[in-house]
Amino acid sequence: MKGHAKDIKPKVTVNDRFWKRKIEVVQKEVIPYQWKALNDQLSDAKPSHAIRNFKIAAGEEEGEFYGKVFQDSDVAKWLEAVAYSLETLPNPDLETIADEVIDLIGRAQQNDGYLNTYYTIKEPNKRWTNLRDNHELYVSGHLIEAAVAYYEATGKKKFLNIMCKNADYITSVFGPHKHQIQGYPGHQEIELALIKLYRITNKDAYLQLSKFFIEQRGKEPHYFKLEAKKRNDDRPFRGELKYKYNQSHTPVFNQTEAVGHAVRGVYMYTAIAELASITGDNTFIETAKKLWNNVTKKQMYLTGGIGASPFGEAFSTDYDLPNDTCYNETCASIGLVFWANRMLQMEKKAEYADVLERVIYNGTISGMDLKGNKFFYVNPLEVTPEVIENRHDHKHVKPERQTWFKTACCPPNLARMVTSIGKHIYSVEDQQLFIHLYMGNEGEFIINGTPVSIVQKTTYPWEATVEIEVSPAQPNDFTLALRIPGWCQHATITIQGEVFNIADNLKDGYVYIRRNWKENDLIQLHFQMEVQRIRSNPKVRENVGKVALQRGPIVYCIEECDNGSDLHGIALPSDAKLSATYDENLLNGVVYISGEGKRISETSEKEELYSTIPMTTNKVELKAIPYYAWCNRKPGEMRVWINNQLQ
């Protein structure tokens, strides 16, 4: 194993209207709100008890453990979001609170490095006896990620040391040797966290353990079966999904289709892709690619939602993408962001960044309201509130965002994704600087040993004109690789006012520009951004005869509050002229789409349930808004896929 880290981490500050606003909402609303939630100070939300669990585990308070076995991970994700936030916006008060939480975590840690409040409080003699269900490794994974982020943001080592002690202990317990446990996590997460820890400490044991967990998974004799037997647990596991649920039904390198719990799957695929780029091992590379192709070409919603099946919060089968009963957990889409990021680390192909962009602008941020204190766990593409109320198979779908959840994995996950969004814009590899995403920001890099600053200015995602100022500390010969978004039919690039030939310099969706860059060199990009009518592959049963609207990276939906009820009675004919208008006062400033559609003429009370009388339609003005912003005015019907014709 080579163990080299190819990409060097840049420092980036996001300052554009769209993302800065989201980051500020997380900083000003979500982080304080979630801190209250973790301390059970929200009167209208379910209790969390997460901080109390740490206090009880540390022996500082009396009481019982309360919450899910993975309750600690909510604190971890909150701390990780705080870390990213502090990186760009120093906040001494918040840092003091975070330091105190870290001290508390340290006090709850056992002498040998073990850290988990559930087992420490409730079943201290049963550590590692139920890896399949009880999330010990998952919790450590999230705490490790938070510790790495906190160290990177503040330079403080305390949290990192706590988690290195925990990881050292885990590395001694798990592994291929006889005296070790040859098991692996029931919920994958620590695999990707150990790689982060390896990158920061250079300690090979962490990388090896991550690799071991992947290579061991699903092998016979099957670890979870042996473990269940030891516990005298002969109950069937997860119905018809069985061990597909946690992707241990077969060894990982045999897996070509995404199955089972989507978050577990996508976190594991993220680790596989990163191990692929670190080790250069073909088995990892091929597995990552096969799974990527399956998920993004056959099992992903237009919004970047994944996990179509509520049973097991799981992937379904190819092209099975129901719009109203889908699960599409916010965390699963967030996981897809991480996975796309690692695929880009592995190979520079714009298709990965296209998915990354699709997910960050649609199926992730739909999980939070514009004010930052209500959340969706499930992200449907079609909602009819009365149906949700009355049908058991729609019960998991909520017609409105919720204040908090008993399983509160999604809100803090979203907080860490939004605050770290700048980390997905660039990557530096060898002497090349890749720009994967366009958003207003300032970045600092070292290329060829020379500091280079990049300033991006844009009103993306509403308009696709981007100005990029390149300023090396001294003239510097390197390559800048700019992604041409997959949705763009026509792009132009000028450098210092001169047109640059895209076609001759395009590879895998990136335009490679090599030159001797000088201070204030200006690149101007223009991506043609039109309203696009999207259709599905005809194998997607739910979407045949339907069309969805997309403009740039933004997927649109129609809502009852703009278009009336019975949205299923609306059609958008192929020849309808559509226009895009920016409205500063709508939903914090969005481009909405309007055009002339058709609607089934109003039916009377006397209308028969079935009839031979031809249907009539009348013209209506349609209005579509960005999907991520749905349900921010009034609850009601919503749909992304609209009939193309009614007759």
Ligand code: FUB
């Ligand atoms: O099990 C931990 C987290 O809770 C999963 O990732 C989510 O799907 C939720 O079940």
Ligand code: ZN
């Ligand atoms: Zn979640």
